[in-house]
Amino acid sequence: MQRYSTHDVAIQRAGNSVLRNTYGLLALTLAFSGLVAFVSQQMQLPHPGLIVTLVGFYGLFFATMRLRNSGWGLLTTFALTGFMGYTLGPILNLYLGMNNGASVISSAFTMTAVVFGGLSAFVLITRKDMSFLRTFIMVGFFVLLGAIIASWIFEISNIQLMISAGFVLFSSAVILYQTSEIINGGETNYIMATINLYVSIYNLFLSLLHILGVANDD
16 A cells, blocks of 8 residues: 655645645636637727737736735736737637638637646646656747747748647647646646646647638638
């Protein structure tokens, strides 16, 4: 019979507490972000543009990191996810203007939910240590960053599609890694865990949306 030390039990209890808080906050932020995206889409609001999006995202992200141990961190978390929801509204309108655009959005949403649920369930059930993905995530970040910069400078056929496929793999790896860190005691701050999972879900959805949109393009 496998025995657990007092230290192991303490880590497991702490991990379960962080996990509950993370999933609770994640559900609230996803609902809030979805509501803001719906309002943005219905009001036909313009996309803020790449520079404003990057400044808004990283500004709120670093503010959340700084305030993660206080109640203000919750406020910046909702500000960040609400802002990202706003940027999603105009993107949804672009796809709704396509043939079968609503079906593409619905399929991307369903696939995102299935991927996130499946990967999270796998880690929660097996309790595997996914810390080995840390290097892959770090390398993947710089590879994707380089690919994005290359897409701005050079005309490379299908590079945007390859970037989207890369983000699907990257986001999936982050979900596995972050969930493992929570349950194994590597991540003790539920606000940062929520932000990391939210960003992964957001990128996963947009990437699948782009891939399905290209497949649907006549």
